[in-house]
Amino acid sequence: MTKEKIDIKIKPLGFLDLLAFKKLVPTRKKKIAAAAAAPFPGNPPVNALAAQLHPEVQHLKVSEVREETENVKTYKLVADTDRGTERLAFFRPGQYLSLEFKINGSTVTRPYSISSSPQEALNGYYEITIKKDDDGYISGYIHEQWSVGSAVTASGPQGHFYYDNLRDSSNLAAIAGGCGVTPFRSMAKSIVEGDLPVKLTIFYGSNKRQDIIFLEEMEQLAASSNGAVRIVHVLAGEEAEGFEHGFITADLLRKYVDVNDCSFFICGPQAMYNYLSNEIAGLKIRNKYIRRELFGEIKQINNTKGYPAGAVAEMYSVKVHTGSQVRVIEADPSESLLVALERAGFCPPSACRSGSCGVCRSLLIKGEHFIPEDVDARREADKKFGFIHPCISYPLGDLEIILPRKKKD
Amino acid sequence: MSAGSFNESYDAVVIGAGNGGLIAAATLAEKGVKTILFEQHNLPGGFATSFTRGRFEFEPSLHEISDFGPPEDKGNVRILLEDRIGLDAEWMRVPEAYRLIIPDDVGGRIDAVMPFGEEAFLDKMEEYVPGSRPSVVKFIRLCEEVVDAFSYLGQSKGNPDKKVLTGTYANFLKTASYTLQDILDAVKMPYRAQKIITAYWCYLGLGVNLVNFSIFAAMFYRYITREAFIPRYRSHGYTAALEMKIRELGGEIQYNTRVDKILVEDGRVAGVETSQGDKIKTTRVIANASPHSVYSKLIYPQSAVPEIAYKTCNARKVGFSAFVVYLGLDKSASDLGIDEYSYFIYSIPDTNHIYDAFHRLERPVGQATVCLNNAIPDCSPEGTSILYLTTLFDGNCWSDVKPSEYFNLKNKIAEEMIDEFEKAVGVNVRDSIEEIEVATPATFAGYTGAYNGSVYGYEPVPWDSIVPRMMTMNDEKYIGGLEFAGGFAFRCHGYSSSLQSGETAALLTFRDLMEVKSQ
Numbered sequence: 014m015t016k017e018k019i020d021i022k023i024k025p026l027g028f029l030d031l032l033a034f035k036k037l038v039p040t041r042k043k044k045i046a047a048a049a050a051a052p053f054p055g056n057p058p059v060n061a062l063a064a065q066l067h068p069e070v071q072h073l074k075v076s077e078v079r080e081e082t083e084n085v086k087t088y089k090l091v092a093d094t095d096r097g098t099e100r101l102a103f104f105r106p107g108q109y110l111s112l113e114f115k116i117n118g119s120t121v122t123r124p125y126s127i128s129s130s131p132q133e134a135l136n137g138y139y140e141i142t143i144k145k146d147d148d149g150y151i152s153g154y155i156h157e158q159w160s161v162g163s164a165v166t167a168s169g170p171q172g173h174f175y176y177d178n179l180r181d182s183s184n185l186a187a188i189a190g191g192c193g194v195t196p197f198r199s200m201a202k203s204i205v206e207g208d209l210p211v212k213l214t215i216f217y218g219s220n221k222r223q224d225i226i227f228l229e230e231m232e233q234l235a236a237s238s239n240g241a242v243r244i245v246h247v248l249a250g251e252e253a254e255g256f257e258h259g260f261i262t263a264d265l266l267r268k269y270v271d272v273n274d275c276s277f278f279i280c281g282p283q284a285m286y287n288y289l290s291n292e293i294a295g296l297k298i299r300n301k302y303i304r305r306e307l308f309g310e311i312k313q314i315n316n317t318k319g320y321p322a323g324a325v326a327e328m329y330s331v332k333v334h335t336g337s338q339v340r341v342i343e344a345d346p347s348e349s350l351l352v353a354l355e356r357a358g359f360c361p362p363s364a365c366r367s368g369s370c371g372v373c374r375s376l377l378i379k380g381e382h383f384i385p386e387d388v389d390a391r392r393e394a395d396k397k398f399g400f401i402h403p404c405i406s407y408p409l410g411d412l413e414i415i416l417p418r419k420k421k422d
Numbered sequence: 423m424s425a426g427s428f429n430e431s432y433d434a435v436v437i438g439a440g441n442g443g444l445i446a447a448a449t450l451a452e453k454g455v456k457t458i459l460f461e462q463h464n465l466p467g468g469f470a471t472s473f474t475r476g477r478f479e480f481e482p483s484l485h486e487i488s489d490f491g492p493p494e495d496k497g498n499v500r501i502l503l504e505d506r507i508g509l510d511a512e513w514m515r516v517p518e519a520y521r522l523i524i525p526d527d528v529g530g531r532i533d534a535v536m537p538f539g540e541e542a543f544l545d546k547m548e549e550y551v552p553g554s555r556p557s558v559v560k561f562i563r564l565c566e567e568v569v570d571a572f573s574y575l576g577q578s579k580g581n582p583d584k585k586v587l588t589g590t591y592a593n594f595l596k597t598a599s600y601t602l603q604d605i606l607d608a609v610k611m612p613y614r615a616q617k618i619i620t621a622y623w624c625y626l627g628l629g630v631n632l633v634n635f636s637i638f639a640a641m642f643y644r645y646i647t648r649e650a651f652i653p654r655y656r657s658h659g660y661t662a663a664l665e666m667k668i669r670e671l672g673g674e675i676q677y678n679t680r681v682d683k684i685l686v687e688d689g690r691v692a693g694v695e696t697s698q699g700d701k702i703k704t705t706r707v708i709a710n711a712s713p714h715s716v717y718s719k720l721i722y723p724q725s726a727v728p729e730i731a732y733k734t735c736n737a738r739k740v741g742f743s744a745f746v747v748y749l750g751l752d753k754s755a756s757d758l759g760i761d762e763y764s765y766f767i768y769s770i771p772d773t774n775h776i777y778d779a780f781h782r783l784e785r786p787v788g789q790a791t792v793c794l795n796n797a798i799p800d801c802s803p804e805g806t807s808i809l810y811l812t813t814l815f816d817g818n819c820w821s822d823v824k825p826s827e828y829f830n831l832k833n834k835i836a837e838e839m840i841d842e843f844e845k846a847v848g849v850n851v852r853d854s855i856e857e858i859e860v861a862t863p864a865t866f867a868g869y870t871g872a873y874n875g876s877v878y879g880y881e882p883v884p885w886d887s888i889v890p891r892m893m894t895m896n897d898e899k900y901i902g903g904l905e906f907a908g909g910f911a912f913r914c915h916g917y918s919s920s921l922q923s924g925e926t927a928a929l930l931t932f933r934d935l936m937e938v939k940s941q
Contacts, residue, residue, distance in 0.1 A: 017559060017560065017563055019560055019563050019564060019567075019593055020592070020593070021564060021596055021597060021605070021608060021609075022596075022608065023596065023597070023604050023605065023608045027596065030595075030596035030597070030599075030600075031592075031595060031596055033596075033599040033600070034595045034596060034598050034599050036599065037599050037884070037885060037889065037890045037893070038890055038893050038894060040599075040885045040890075041886065041890045041894060042894075044737045044885055045730070045733050045734050045737045046733065047737070048733040048734070048736040048737035049732070049736045050729045050732055050733050050736075051732065051736070052717075052718060052724075052732050053714065053718055053732070053735060053736065054718065055715070055718035055719040056719075057817065057818075057873060057874040058818060058820065058821030058874065059743065059817040059818075059820050059821065059867040059874045059875040060867045060868075060871065060873070060874065060875070061821075062820060062821070062823060062825070062828075062864045062867070063865070063867040063868030063875070064868070065825050066825050066868065067864075067868045102825070103825035103829075105829055131826070135826055173475065173859075177833070178833055179833055179836060179837060179840070179852070179855055179858050180855045180856070180857070180858045299752055299856070300476065300477070300856050301752055301855060301856035301857075336676070336698070337430070362464060362678060369474075371464070371474075372464060374464055374465065376669075391474075392474060392479055392655070392656070392658050392662070393472075393479060393655040393656075393658075393659065394472075394655045394656075394658050394659040394660075394662040394663065395658070395662060397655070398662050398663070398665075398666050400662070417464055417676075417678050418677070418678050418679065418698055419678060420462075420464075420678040420697070421678075421697050421698055421699075422697070
């Protein structure tokens with residue numbers, strides 16, 4: 014293309030355009046000189062809104078403890094104004110809090126679903142409902158140590174296990190096992206309060222009647238929900254009038270809901286997920302209609318698909334660079350690297366402990382490790398460059414890593 | 423504070439691992455400068471990152487990088503990343519410039535698919551707007567001169583020959599103080615051609631009556647002649663590569679570490695303090711943050727901020743924040759009938775009215791929407807696709823939103839945008855949503871601490887566009903040893919500007935360090 018020689022004129026006379034150019038800097042200086050000299054807010058409105066929605070930390074204290082069953086307690090948590098938290102962050106039913114514990118020189122976290130409703134957060138409290146597990150280090154600690162007035166350090170609300178009207182069917186089928194019913198209590202309450210416009214059928218698997226958490230309360234919620242909340246109890250360990258018996262099977266789901274017009278929300282122990290995966294696969298449901306809550310750390314890593322045979326052996330060593338420190342620690346191959354770091358007294362950042370949130374993202378310098386494929390939610394580039402999420406990484410040899418420091422307020 | 427209480431000392435501290443900060447740290451580390459980069463988040467990139475939901479890894483903010491160029495005709499950004507920094511990242515070519523849809527323009531619907539390449543662009547424009555060619559040629563020639571003039575200014579390192587400027591680059595000088603609309607009128611471009619050629623306006627976030635011509639010209643010409651590129655593994659693909667490169671070059675990075683104070687003594691940087699309790703002695707700081715944030719929160723003591731710094735900030739307008747709907751769809755792009763990569767959909771024709779509407783919390787009247795699979799076919803599993811819809815908001819119109827209304831509000835706006843897209847393009851995406859995430863100005867503010875959630879820098883109106891910023895760079899240095907990088911720096915916003923601003927800030931810092939050493 015032949016290039017045309019141009020002589021642009023914006024004003025009628027060309028020299029006026031050059032004059033306009035010469036005035037650019039003086040104009041700028043005039044604008045600045047004429048502006049207000051007062052400092053402006055360091056925390057403008059949108060940043061303030063962000064801080065309310067996503068606080069880095071919420072300082073809470075226990076205001077009430079209720080026994081739900083023999084080994085399950087509900088803790089009511091309120092803002093601890095003495096430690097600087099004025100109000101609780103709003104959330105979506107189904108979200109969790111990551112709680113931080115300092116026990117015997119270790120700093121560890123645990124995610125717990127919020128069992129109360131968002132309205133209740135506006136009224137000043139969250140509730141979390143915790144089952145004391147036989148091998149539960151933290152749940153045992155909570156049951157023994159927490160009482161009215163205990164200080165609790167929590168994250169802002171986290172997670173993506175919630176109803177979305179643009180994605181989901183407005184018919185929800187919740188499948189819960191044991192303490193996995195907690196997010197559905199939040200949803201049921203929210204429905205009754207008029208904030209969640211869905212129909213919810215909860216399939217709740219328990220061993221025996223006495224193990225059912227929120228038995229009467231959920232009946233009451235269902236009764237006052239105008240038909241929007243329904244609960245189907247499924248008992249594996251006994252037969253009882255008015256209760257389904259056995260496991261939650263595809264046939265059982267079909268008996269109560271139209272599986273082709275339903276969004277499934279599943280929350281329960283690892284064993285339940287494994288069992289349900291087969292049942293649900295048979296229903297040929299699109300991915301978009303199945304949500305699984307994260308189930309936390311993997312138990313019995315050596316039984317996980319893809320784990321090299323006979324790898325769980327002796328302890329390994331991990332050289333850890335963090336801040337300007339370097340330290341070598343021991344790691345038990347049957348436990349995640351995150352647990353090894355916590356045991357050794359580091360304060361590794363963490364939240365979901367299920368591979369998903371990426372808060373514990375660290376750089377592996379060298380060493381062999383195992384990451385279960387189905388929980389590996391790392392970014393593509395992180396896989397390429399050797400970043401790992403220690404919460405789902407299991408040492409298969411000596412390791413060297415760069416661990417980020419935990420955020421501080 | 424006396425120097426003795428610092429626990430470490432660095433030649434330079436970089437605040438923030440966004441595009442500007444990462445490049446600054448890599449450039450300094452490469453030159454052997456003892457450098458530490460502090461990032462408050464646990465990832466590199468700032469907005470140039472990625473996030474995963476289910477089977478999808480989403481691109482949070484980038485639509486396309488300009489001035490990148492194909493390997494055989496490298497643009498400045500490719501030269502910077504590949505040749506000077508030696509980055510290990512993969513890039514994909516964006517297939518077309520854009521598809522512009524204005525459903526209700528005064529002269530009827532505009533629906534134009536514009537190609538890259540000057541000749542192809544001109545031909546297509548003539549097809550859509552017969553008779554437009556002479557004015558469009560003239561416009562493109564002016565844009566070319568602007569780009570050439572910027573190259574010359576870059577080569578002359580701040581000492582251009584006035585004769586060369588007034589001789590070879592006279593049109594550059596004559597247009598520098600005007601708006602885009604002024605130039606469209608001067609070249610007498612037909613109305614519909616103006617609509618089509620200005621489609622990229624929303625990347626600058628200012629209506630055509632307000633945006634400076636020079637900055638638009640540079641962006642437009644580089645897209646049309648050098649095409650557009652995107653990182654294959656989302657922006658995290660290259661920002662993680664930058665992280666690796668900085669470490670490889672001996673630079674340090676500390677995540678989860680917010681710089682709380684830039685300590686100033688006698689008008690010069692003396693050190694920084696962080697949220698982790700680090701006390702660092704340094705004489706050079708590069709801030710990948712806005713002057714608004716730095717002067718209002720970081721400079722310590724606050725009395726070290728001169729009045730003129732506040733005045734400079736108050737005179738300028740902080741650019742828009744964004745609102746983005748990310749969709750992971752369980753159908754392929756072709757099954758959905760989404761054929762293009764980049765869609766600009768303007769529900770009302772006048773860009774100035776759209777600009778005004780972005781200051782109100784109401785149904786969005788403009789969106790830039792990307793279907794990632796049309797540039798990266800395997801960016802999501804087979805039979806799925808990624809679509810993200812972006813509009814802009816002035817942060818202030820979100821100031822009265824209550825947290826209890828927030829989630830419903832964001833899905834309401836998201837739904838309006840999806841409706842608008844479906845209507846304009848004639849497709850259904852709503853029924854295929856497998857994953858959805860919605861980012862609002864509060865999300866952007868929360869994620870990086872950006873001032874009022876701004877994803878753009880200061881608005882590039884004629885008096886605050888790249889040319890006057892360059893000409894006053896030295897006058898407006900209010901704290902000795904402090905440079906700015908990123909979207910708020912002198913090159914204005916956008917990925918390519920932010921990346922290059924990091925290099926400039928590093929080179930200025932390096933030059934100063936060398937001068938001190940030689941004294």
